[in-house]
Amino acid sequence: MKKLVVSLLLSVGVAGALLWLTLSRMAGQLEGEQSLAETLWQAVSAVSPWSMLLYALSFMVVHVSRIARWVYQVRPLGEDNWRMVFRICAVGYAAIVLFPWRLGEVVRPFMLARESQKVDFAAAMGTAVTERVIDGLLITLLLFVCVATAPEAASATVQSAGLLSLSVFASASVGIVLFAWQRPLAVRLLHATIGRASSGLASRLEGMLEGFTGGLASLRRSGALLPFLSLTVLYWTSNALGIWILADAFGLAVPWYAGFGLLAVLVVGIMVPAGPGFLGNFQYFLGEGLRLYLPAVSIGAAGLAFSLTMNLVQLVLQVGFGIPFLAASGLGARGLIDLQREAQSAGTHPA
Numbered sequence: 001m002k003k004l005v006v007s008l009l010l011s012v013g014v015a016g017a018l019l020w021l022t023l024s025r026m027a028g029q030l031e032g033e034q035s036l037a038e039t040l041w042q043a044v045s046a047v048s049p050w051s052m053l054l055y056a057l058s059f060m061v062v063h064v065s066r067i068a069r070w071v072y073q074v075r076p077l078g079e080d081n082w083r084m085v086f087r088i089c090a091v092g093y094a095a096i097v098l099f100p101w102r103l104g105e106v107v108r109p110f111m112l113a114r115e116s117q118k119v120d121f122a123a124a125m126g127t128a129v130t131e132r133v134i135d136g137l138l139i140t141l142l143l144f145v146c147v148a149t150a151p152e153a154a155s156a157t158v159q160s161a162g163l164l165s166l167s168v169f170a171s172a173s174v175g176i177v178l179f180a181w182q183r184p185l186a187v188r189l190l191h192a193t194i195g196r197a198s199s200g201l202a203s204r205l206e207g208m209l210e211g212f213t214g215g216l217a218s219l220r221r222s223g224a225l226l227p228f229l230s231l232t233v234l235y236w237t238s239n240a241l242g243i244w245i246l247a248d249a250f251g252l253a254v255p256w257y258a259g260f261g262l263l264a265v266l267v268v269g270i271m272v273p274a275g276p277g278f279l280g281n282f283q284y285f286l287g288e289g290l291r292l293y294l295p296a297v298s299i300g301a302a303g304l305a306f307s308l309t310m311n312l313v314q315l316v317l318q319v320g321f322g323i324p325f326l327a328a329s330g331l332g333a334r335g336l337i338d339l340q341r342e343a344q345s346a347g348t349h350p351a
Contacts, residue, residue, distance in 0.1 A: 007100050007101050007103065008100050008275075008276070010100070010101075011100030011101055011273070011274050011275040011276070012100075012275050014273075014274040014275060014280060015274050015275030015279045015280030015281070016280065017280070018274065018280030018281060018283065018284040019279070019280045019283055019284070021284055022280075022283045022284045022287055022304065022307075023036075023304075025287065025296065036301070039301040040301055040304060040305045040308065042301075043250060043251075043301050043302045043305035043306075044305050044309060046251070047249045047250060047309075048249060051245060051246065051248075051249035052246075052249070052309075052313070054242075054245055055242050055245055055246040055249070055310070055313060056313055056317060058238050058239075058241060058242030058245065059238075059239075059242055059313065059314055059317055060317060060321075061234070061238040061242075062235055062238045062239045062242065063093070063317060063318060063321060065231045065234045065235045065238070066093075066231070066235045067086055067089040067090055067093065068086070068231055069131075069227075069228055069231040069232060069235065070085065070089045070108075070127065070131070071085045071086055071089070072219070072224040072227045072228045072231070073127045073130060073131070073219065073224070073228060074112065074119065074124075074127060075222065075224055076219055076222040076224055077118065077119045077123055077127070078118035078119065079112070079116045079118045079119050081116075084115060084116070085112065086325075087325040087328055087329060088108060088111045088112050088115065088325075088329075089108055090321055090322045090325040091107065091108070091111065091322050091325050091326050091329055091331070091336070092104065092107045092108025092109075092111065093108070093318055093322060094318055094319050094321070094322025094323070094325075094326065095107040095108070095322075095336060095339075095340060097276065097277050097278065097314075097315055097318050097319065098276055098277070098319065098336075099276065099340055100273075100274070100275050100276050101273040101274070102273045103340060103344060104340060105128065106125070106340075106343040106344055106346070107336075107339060107340055107343050108124075108128065109121060109124030109125045109127065109128050109343075110124070110339070110342065110343030110346055111329070111339065111343075112124040113346075121207075121346055122204070122207030122210065123207075123210075125204075125207070126207070126209070126210065129209075133169060133172050133173060133176065134232070135232075135267075136165065136168070136169040136172075136271075137169045137170075137173060138232075138236070139165075139236075139263070139264050139267045139268065140162060140165045140166045140169055140264075140268065142260060142263075142264045143158075143162045143165070143261075143264035143265065143268055144162060144166070146260055146261035146264050146265075146292065147159070147162065147261075147292065150258075150261055150292035150293060151292075151293060152291055152292050152293060152294070152295070154288075154291075154292060155288055155291060157288055158265055158268075158288050158289075158292070161265075161268045161269060161272075161285075162268060165268045165271065175209070176209060176213065179209045179210075179213055180213045186209070187206055190202050190205060190206055190209075191206075236263070239259075239263050240259035240260040240262075240263045241256070241259055242259070243259040243262050243263055243266075243310070244256050244257075244258060244259030244262075245259075246306060246309070246310055247259070247262065247290075247306055250302045250303075250305060250306040250309075251302050252290060252294065252299070252302055252303060252306060253294070254290070254293040254294060255293070258292070258293045261289055261292050261293065262286060262289040262290065262292075262293075263289075264289075265285050265286070265288055265289035265292070266282065266285050266286050266289060268285070269281050269282075269284065269285025269286075269288070270282065270285070277311065277315040278311065279311065282307055282308075282310070282311040283304060283307040283308065283311070286303070286306070286307040286310070287299065287303055287304070287307065290303050290306075
């Protein structure tokens with residue numbers, strides 16, 4: 001519990017720093033004697049409730065499609081109880097946004113390994129790694145396309161984040177290809193490098209790589225690859241169009257395709273571990289994304305209100321969607337915290 005509290009305090013510090021950077025860009029943009037809170041409320045209250053509802057519906061399509069995508073990932077591993085997998089994934093995604101430093105990432109694979117008789121922890125983690133690598137590569141490539149075609153120059157922050165993301169996911173892809181092509185060589189290299197610092201971590205990574213490559217092969221053999229890819233396209237497209245709808249509702253006159261650019265910058269930004277709900281990351285990186293399509297002086301309070309609203313809607317929907325499934329799992333708030341601690345221990349201290 002003490003470690004979680006320390007992580008929470010540190011993450012709040014990072015979130016606070018990013019919010020401060022976001023607010024510092026708005027200096028001098030407030031109108032008259034209005035306070036920031038009054039200006040933000042004015043921007044939010046001017047938005048049509050129908051636009052808010054449309055965005056909420058578009059995000060529910062995003063959320064349900066990515067949960068369904070995981071069902072298709074797990075099925076080839078032998079677990080065909082889709083209701084159980086759906087329930088676990090709903091709880092897992094709620095944990096990701098609730099815990100700081102993205103500590104909730106291990107909850108979903110840990111719950112699956114604990115409840116399933118057919119999928120172990122390494123294979124379950126392999127499915128999560130599969131998602132992250134595929135999505136990371138897609139969104140990073142999308143980021144570079146959007147930056148190259150945007151009317152405004154990308155900031156140094158966006159360029160640096162994109163290059164860092166590309167280096168991470170490209171390296172992961174090379175490692176995965178090497179593992180699938182020359183497994184003995186890849187295992188030797190893994191234990192000769194990371195294994196020197198931690199043999200347990202190297203063994204865990206080997207298990208995840210095996211789960212990743214086995215999972216991809218199983219997706220292809222089982223016929224689940226097409227549904228997986230279709231849900232991936234639905235997931236990202238609905239996400240981008242929903243962002244554009246909400247931006248337009250806040251009077252941010254960006255073209256429809258800007259939704260993909262805003263999404264790419266945001267996703268790369270929230271890869272940075274920070275506070276619960278991605279607070280801070282959301283506001284700072286959405287602001288950076290808007291600067292690709294609008295002059296900085298025209299973003300102002302509307303841009304901040306847009307990012308705060310989107311952040312809040314996503315948080316409420318993900319957590320609200322997960323609560324009934326959390327109850328169905330026999331867990332309360334304290335139970336979820338204990339589960340996260342067990343999952344973290346399983347992920348960092350393999351037997």
